[in-house]
Amino acid sequence: MKQINKPTVKKDAYALLSGQPVFTEDLALKDCLVIKILRSPHAYAKILNIDTTIAMRIPGVEAIFTYKDVPSSRFTLAGQTYPEPSPYDRKILDQIVRYVGDEVALVVACNEETALKAMKLIKVEYEVYEPLLDFRKAIDNKIIVHNEDDYKLLCEIGNERLRNICSHDVTIYNDVDEIMRTCDIVLTRTYHTKANAQAMMETMRSFAYIDTYGRLSCVSSTQVPFHIRRILSNALEIPKSKIRVIKPRIGGGFGAKQTGCCEIFAAFVTWKLKKPSKIIYSREETFTASNSRHEMQMQVTIGASKDGIIQAIDLYTLSNTGAYGEHGSTTVGLSGHKSLPLYNHIKAARFSCDVVYTNTMTAGAYRGYGATQGQFAVESIVNELADELGIDPCELRFKNMVKENETMPMYYNEFLNSCALDRCLAKAMEMIDYKNKPLRVDLGDKVRGLGVAISMQGSGIANVDIAAVEIKLQDDGFYTLAIGATDMGTGCDTVLAQMAAECLECDVDQIVTQGVDTDFSPYDTGSYASATTYVTGMSVVKACNLLKHQIIDEASVLLNVEPEHISFDGKMIIAIEDDKAISLQEFANRCFAGGKGKVLIASASHVSPTSPPPFMAGIAEVDVDKLTGKISVNDYVAVVDCGTVINTNLARIQTEGGIAQGIGMALFEDISYTPKGMMRNNSFMQYKIPTRLDVGSIRVAFESSYEDNGPFGAKSIGEVVINTPSPAIASAVAHATGTYIRTLPITPQKVLLQKDED
Amino acid sequence: MKINIRVNGKMISDDVACDMLLLDFLRYHGFYSVKRGCETSNCGLCTVWLDNKPILSCSMLCAKCDGHEITTLEGLKKDAEAFAYFMANEGAEQCGFCSPGLIMNVLAMEKELQHPTEEMIKNYLAGNLCRCTGYMGQLRAITKYLNRHQGGKNEADQ
Ligand code: FES
Ligand code: FES
Numbered sequence: 001m002k003q004i005n006k007p008t009v010k011k012d013a014y015a016l017l018s019g020q021p022v023f024t025e026d027l028a029l030k031d032c033l034v035i036k037i038l039r040s041p042h043a044y045a046k047i048l049n050i051d052t053t054i055a056m057r058i059p060g061v062e063a064i065f066t067y068k069d070v071p072s073s074r075f076t077l078a079g080q081t082y083p084e085p086s087p088y089d090r091k092i093l094d095q096i097v098r099y100v101g102d103e104v105a106l107v108v109a110c111n112e113e114t115a116l117k118a119m120k121l122i123k124v125e126y127e128v129y130e131p132l133l134d135f136r137k138a139i140d141n142k143i144i145v146h147n148e149d150d151y152k153l154l155c156e157i158g159n160e161r162l163r164n165i166c167s168h169d170v171t172i173y174n175d176v177d178e179i180m181r182t183c184d185i186v187l188t189r190t191y192h193t194k195a196n197a198q199a200m201m202e203t204m205r206s207f208a209y210i211d212t213y214g215r216l217s218c219v220s221s222t223q224v225p226f227h228i229r230r231i232l233s234n235a236l237e238i239p240k241s242k243i244r245v246i247k248p249r250i251g252g253g254f255g256a257k258q259t260g261c262c263e264i265f266a267a268f269v270t271w272k273l274k275k276p277s278k279i280i281y282s283r284e285e286t287f288t289a290s291n292s293r294h295e296m297q298m299q300v301t302i303g304a305s306k307d308g309i310i311q312a313i314d315l316y317t318l319s320n321t322g323a324y325g326e327h328g329s330t331t332v333g334l335s336g337h338k339s340l341p342l343y344n345h346i347k348a349a350r351f352s353c354d355v356v357y358t359n360t361m362t363a364g365a366y367r368g369y370g371a372t373q374g375q376f377a378v379e380s381i382v383n384e385l386a387d388e389l390g391i392d393p394c395e396l397r398f399k400n401m402v403k404e405n406e407t408m409p410m411y412y413n414e415f416l417n418s419c420a421l422d423r424c425l426a427k428a429m430e431m432i433d434y435k436n437k438p439l440r441v442d443l444g445d446k447v448r449g450l451g452v453a454i455s456m457q458g459s460g461i462a463n464v465d466i467a468a469v470e471i472k473l474q475d476d477g478f479y480t481l482a483i484g485a486t487d488m489g490t491g492c493d494t495v496l497a498q499m500a501a502e503c504l505e506c507d508v509d510q511i512v513t514q515g516v517d518t519d520f521s522p523y524d525t526g527s528y529a530s531a532t533t534y535v536t537g538m539s540v541v542k543a544c545n546l547l548k549h550q551i552i553d554e555a556s557v558l559l560n561v562e563p564e565h566i567s568f569d570g571k572m573i574i575a576i577e578d579d580k581a582i583s584l585q586e587f588a589n590r591c592f593a594g595g596k597g598k599v600l601i602a603s604a605s606h607v608s609p610t611s612p613p614p615f616m617a618g619i620a621e622v623d624v625d626k627l628t629g630k631i632s633v634n635d636y637v638a639v640v641d642c643g644t645v646i647n648t649n650l651a652r653i654q655t656e657g658g659i660a661q662g663i664g665m666a667l668f669e670d671i672s673y674t675p676k677g678m679m680r681n682n683s684f685m686q687y688k689i690p691t692r693l694d695v696g697s698i699r700v701a702f703e704s705s706y707e708d709n710g711p712f713g714a715k716s717i718g719e720v721v722i723n724t725p726s727p728a729i730a731s732a733v734a735h736a737t738g739t740y741i742r743t744l745p746i747t748p749q750k751v752l753l754q755k756d757e758d
Numbered sequence: 759m760k761i762n763i764r765v766n767g768k769m770i771s772d773d774v775a776c777d778m779l780l781l782d783f784l785r786y787h788g789f790y791s792v793k794r795g796c797e798t799s800n801c802g803l804c805t806v807w808l809d810n811k812p813i814l815s816c817s818m819l820c821a822k823c824d825g826h827e828i829t830t831l832e833g834l835k836k837d838a839e840a841f842a843y844f845m846a847n848e849g850a851e852q853c854g855f856c857s858p859g860l861i862m863n864v865l866a867m868e869k870e871l872q873h874p875t876e877e878m879i880k881n882y883l884a885g886n887l888c889r890c891t892g893y894m895g896q897l898r899a900i901t902k903y904l905n906r907h908q909g910g911k912n913e914a915d916q
Contacts, residue, residue, distance in 0.1 A: 013846035200889055201793075201795045201855040202855045488853060653895045659892055695894075
């Protein structure tokens with residue numbers, strides 16, 4: 001293979017590295033209207049009155065919109081395939097505000113300064129309600145977060161709105177209680193993962209304008225342009241045919257931008273005023289009024305025999321979706337369905353879950369999407385089990401881990417085609433010299449510990465994600481590849497071009513990838529659920545093969561030979577028997593020449609009936625300072641099985657980046673609220689993400705399996721890489737200090753005080 | 759108030775509000791490489807040079823730059839390209855939103871530190887946040903760039 005498994009430079013590398021204006025804000029019209037949002041200071045309240053008269057008098061204020069001005073339909077901001085499993089529980093602006101930061105009024109002015117000045121002059125009278133802040137007390141609380149009658153559900157998700165239950169589910173495999181009774185050892189533990197901010201460097205932002213045809217165009221930093229088109233149509237109550245969504249370069253997403261955010265405001269203002277407008281969220285707004293990872297509390301019971309064979313696992317997850325239900329029912333599902341199958345030989349399992357509403361910021365998608373939380377619980381209890389039994393944690397995993405060619409009852413009964421998890425773990429052990437290192441070493445003023453975790457994710461959502469691509473032969477013989485998948489820095493524009501180049505036997509430079517514009521790009525559900533390489537990649541392979549056939553058929557007409565005689569090597573089209581040949585360049589130009597020519601375009605779409613899991617093993621070496629409790633990750637080794645690696649550089653960077661985020665989750669990142677429901681961590685001062693001083697050394701390797709259903713044997717990589725740090729570091733700290741911290745993040749205070757909750 | 763700032767060698771005269779930040783001034787004048795990532799001087803995305811020294815343009819009033827010289831990534835074509843080559847070959851720019859600020863600081867570091875150790879590099883650049891890459895690829899690119907005259911280039915080519 002010439003283009004696959006290569007460190008191909010990203011197509012946008014030099015534009016990005018020279019600071020070209022390719023991001024949303026760079027592209028916004030210079031003198032467009034600016035939108036600022038007046039937000040609720042209360043966690044739960046009803047707006048009794050809004051007085052905008054004085055604010056409207058400020059010169060330069062164009063309009064102020066309140067709940068009285070917006071359409072009444074409820075919708076969801078979740079970027080999911082229709083019918084979305086997220087409740088239609090929000091409006092553009094609502095009379096009820098459900099968390100501190102919820103939108104109260106849109107101030108539209110000629111510039112930011114004027115908008116902010118006017119905002120201060122709006123008078124709002126609230127009827128303040130007591131908020132529901134603790135998600136552990138949400139079910140059947142007397143405070144009901146969604147009391148409205150026009151609340152709408154499109155799917156059966158076990159919703160009981162009046163009990164604050166957004167969704168509920170149970171999956172049972174054999175009789176867990178019965179198997180537990182036969183176990184030599186049964187452990188029950190509760191783990192708690194916090195809400196984390198995705199904290200991509202580019203905050204939320206959109207701008208909108210009316211195009212030549214009177215349609216609404218919205219340029220937005222989003223992972224899901226086609227879903228945004230639907231969301232805008234729902235929110236504004238206008239047909240989708242009137243809406244165009246354009247995705248420029250995105251400054252990171254990690255799932256945050258799989259949920260709509262400020263698009264609805266820019267679109268609404270522009271549609272209403274018929275003037276261009278933009279909205280750029282501050283970092284504070286992005287922290288406090290967009291979305292985060294779902295906070296989850298998980299109770300796990302594990303049963304095993306003395307020799308360390310795990311017999312049964314029982315997991316209950318309680319998840320906090322915050323004020324609105326975006327991604328609630330689906331994230332929680334992954335906490336079980338992507339953790340329990342790691343121990344596929346268990347005789348019985350039960351996974352039950354509740355997702356609850358509270359008056360905190362809405363949760364959404366964040367890399368790992370529930371699997372991260374569930375694996376923290378399951379991997380941690382497996383580590384605790386190993387320690388209880390006195391069996392090495394790696395050895396315990398080799399005894400129990402899922403293997404290739406097994407059917408996975410807790411993973412939707414899917415058959416596991418490809419799995420190199422055992423090789424991943426063996427390699428990780430070798431990289432860190434595991435065999436020669438004890439789990440605990442006393443270094444005098446520090447103690448060193450080792451901890452391990454394994455992980456899986458999916459590759460797209462089986463039977464739901466759909467991706468189409470269109471490839472055209474252009475004059476001189478280059479190709480344009482139109483995709484609906486969104487490159488958010490992950491490099492899919494390049495990775496998909498590598499696949500096309502491999503199929504068409506040309507250089508990557510000969511493939512021009514066209515990013516997303518809902519008017520011109522073929523439909524794609526978007527870049528999330530680790531779907532792009534695997535699902536969209538398959539469409540690329542299909543479309544390229546079709547185009548190749550078209551080239552041969554058309555060449556047979558032009559050269560007047562049998563198609564069977566023709567071979568095409570990417571450069572030359574040759575019919576040896578007939579002694580005829582034509583270069584691709586000349587052929588392409590003849591196609592465009594009228595008369596005999598024919599423009600060649602191929603398109604294909606792909607849906608996968610399965611979601612083959614990528615796997616990973618991670619081992620952390622951690623030092624804990626005896627005096628201060630300071631925890632530093634010296635060394636993190638990770639080995640990934642993402643099937644065939646398409647781009648060796650980008651896969652490595654993804655892995656390193658995911659681990660760094662995972663280290664942040666394990667050690668610092670913690671969204672918390674004041675007793676009044678105000679988020680404490682509204683800046684990088686209070687919400688620490690890892691700097692380059694915090695990540696130690698991260699070492700990554702690959703052990704590939706071959707996935708028959710994926711393009712060139714590939715599976716996904718985007719999400720699996722964030723999952724191992726939390727459980728591996730927790731176990732390393734426990735080995736070092738003897739204290740098991742089950743509530744993230746693992747802070748020096750918790751370690752020193754040997755106290756789990758904060 | 760009236761100010762004269764030389765940006766990338768070209769004089770810009772403007773009448774600005776006295777509380778206008780250098781970051782907003784630069785973006786207003788089309789230097790779009792300069793990004794904002796926070797309001798609390800934590801991210802380093804807005805790094806530019808003031809009289810050849812790296813500063814955070816979000817924490818600098820443009821009034822204070824009156825009569826001074828500002829350099830942004832747009833003004834560093836050649837040096838920036840040389841470093842960009844190593845970044846691109848590592849795939850160390852993911853979304854690229856943090857790249858301009860990082861590059862400004864790396865090039866400033868190169869002028870300031872002689873043969874920095876890995877620790878020195880990490881400390882110098884600690885204020886440049888990146889949420890995508892985990893920093894390892896950046897470090898590989900920086901090391902190879904700094905060693906480029908000792909055959910580091912070949913290594914990056916592999
Ligand atoms: S914008 Fe974040 S430090 Fe300047
Ligand atoms: S590459 Fe995205 S923040 Fe650094």
